[in-house]
Amino acid sequence: MAQVKLVDVEKRYGSFVAVANQSLTIEDGEILVLLGPSGCGKTTTMRMIAGLEDITEGDIFIGEERINDKPPKDRDIAMVFQNYGLYPHMTVNDNIAYPLKLRGQSKEQRNARVREIAEKVELGALLHRRPSELSGGQRQRVALARAIVRTPSIFLMDEPLSNLDAKLRVTMRAELKHLHHELGVTTVYVTHDQMEAMTLASRIAVMRDGHIVQLDTPKNIYSNPVDLFVAGFIGSPSMNLIEGTITKGRFEAPGVSIKVEAADRGDVVLGIRPENLELATGKGAINGPIYALELTGDATLITIREGASLICARGPADFEAAMNSPCSLKPTSDAKLHLFDKTSGQRI
Ligand SMILES: Nc1ncnc2c1ncn2[C@@H]1O[C@H](COP(=O)(O)OP(=O)(O)O)[C@@H](O)[C@H]1O
Ligand SMILES: [Mg+2]
Structure with a gap:
């Protein structure tokens, strides 16, 4: 053997x-x-x-x-x-x-x-x-x-x-x-x-x-x-990693507010993959100006700027919008949210 x-x-x-x-x-x-x-x-x-x-x-x-x-x-x-x-x-x-x-x-x-x-x-x-x-x-x-x-x-x-x-x-x-x-x-x-x-x-x-x-x-x-x-390291484009806090059952960061199943605490990092984000109508969970649009063939990678960080979503191939115009994203209904301790880097 x-x-x-x-x-x-x-x-x-x-x-x-x-x-x-x-x-x-x-x-x-x-x-x-x-x-x-x-x-x-x-x-x-x-x-x-x-x-x-x-x-x-x-x-x-x-x-x-x-x-x-x-x-x-x-x-x-x-x-x-x-x-x-x-x-x-x-x-x-x-x-x-x-x-x-x-x-x-x-x-x-x-x-x-x-x-x-x-x-x-x-x-x-x-x-x-x-x-x-x-x-x-x-x-x-x-x-x-x-x-x-x-x-x-x-x-x-x-x-x-x-x-x-x-x-x-x-x-x-x-x-x-x-x-x-x-x-x-x-x-x-x-x-x-x-x-x-x-x-x-x-x-x-x-x-x-x-x-x-x-x-x-x-x-x-x-x-x-x-x-x-x-x-x-795993996944392309990479998982979005956003620093923030958990307050009253929501992950909060500037321009970002997402409901999470976790106890309140500070200094966390929320991870969400681009394919787990979609366009929202009106104000979404993540809001910011469009930073880049990349057509990959079967999808458009939509990157929005949120403060110092960039957040990427996999959107429809026919999506079009002007640079810097406001854009709203939300987690898909089956989105998997990942929470990590900011200091240790370990999964919570
Ligand atoms: N003969 C050697 N002498 C000293 N350091 C070495 C030697 N061979 C490899 N290393 C070091 O060991 C580490 C691991 O190397 P390596 O196994 O080749 O990495 P990887 O294949 O993952 O790129 C590296 O930091 C490398 O510089
Ligand atoms: Mg090698």
Whole structure:
């Protein structure tokens, strides 16, 4: 069984803690996404699992076996790196075949398997080329093909799509998802792109400063972020976060008054996603001049200015109004309101 278990794993560089006392179980067959801003410890976590980085403290298990001291090549792991890591002097065919060659397969065996995989990732016509003769997306697919040419127990993918243009990234995302469905291999996937995390993951571990701050399904993280950091990180456009107070059962801030189910208190932050706000007729719960209108195709993002803050709503595609003209918004009838303690940032 290819369950991966980190128990109290810590990585320090001198006195700097890159990954802080982390315990995490990646279940057999799942795609667990490590998500967080640059420098939060994603790659380090991955490299420790791969055996490319020593562990300062703690243990890593694959299945029942403790693998702390096992060399990388014996861990039955395939990695895809952000920069592909292809061998420039080898053809596409030989790049993909390389892991099989290392394992002593005959040329006939290798070529048959490479053709099969190349079809899957649509590289069949390019097998004779060298990496320098390929586009970024094609190189990326070669790296992927090389990783899946044999079925390892575990895939580790470190920002494999981040060098691709936006359109190809979306296509490849679906490819990866489909591939995972077909192969069912336990996968740890690193990204700083929340959309990639949301769409690919069976579970997301949101990381910050070497810590996992929330580990849950994409759906739960989206609908119940544990703190302001996660709330602001997940979702596009971001959740509106408005500072204010709760007075007599209403959240109050300059230009804002919304009924909430919470006890009175000061210094709170109300979170509400753009899709949970709609246009109001007359005076709404949130009122201010229009700051920007952005047509996205199926919707218009309406941003209004409220004091020092900007509040964004997802409105109808045909919405039109003059800049700076007054606009009123209200929570939709099924709106989910999030309340956070302003000082600690924690969900109330
Ligand atoms: N070899 C190293 N020596 C010192 N610090 C390092 C080393 N490798 C990574 N770090 C630091 O550890 C932190 C986590 O790095 P990394 O895991 O690469 O982050 P991420 O992949 O999330 O962007 C960063 O602050 C980085 O500067
Ligand atoms: Mg990284």
